[in-house]
Amino acid sequence: MSRRDTVPTQQAGEYLVAAELARAGATCATFAGNVRHFDVIASGPAGYVPVQVKAKRSGDWQLNIEEFAEVTHTGDKQVIGPPKPEPIPGLVYVFVDIKSHGSDEFFIIDWPALRDRIIQAHRAWLAEHGGRRPKNPTSTHTTISVEELADCRSRWDLINDRLGHAA
DSSP, rough: HHHHHHHHHHHHHHHHHHHHHHHHEEEEOOOOOSSSOEEEEEEEEEEEEEEEEEEEESOOOEGGGGGEEEEEEEEEEEEEEEEEOOSSOOOEEEEOOOTTTTOEEEEEEEEHHHHHHHHHHHHHHHHHHHSSSOOTTOOEEEEEEEEEGGGGGGTHHHHHHHOOOOO
């Protein structure tokens, strides 16, 4: 899939998140991918929250393990090292599963919790494959699924509480 094919999905995800936050009383600004670590900034009476949006229409969300942990290679084996620090204080990820109009699903998780899940899942996946990625040993691609984020479904409170909203 080309970047041109993914842009509408990314834009829809950002705007859907901004709309949900605005509905709860936040003031939001979207950045259309022009800020490195976040796509939306939400502001409320108690402060602001930087939000990274990941949107998809099918499959799993695509991520890079190097965003969350140090990665080295020993021969053709991938070694996951120490976790990385939070890139921006208070960063929250919102994963958007874009479905038919009005039935989109949102999965909200703070960055440290996401980092820990990604690292644990990637280490387990590598262990199943003897530490070597089967197709491309140097790839740092990883994924996260709806099932892995099920407990994060509609957790808008993670953002609204920080903003001072009771939505």
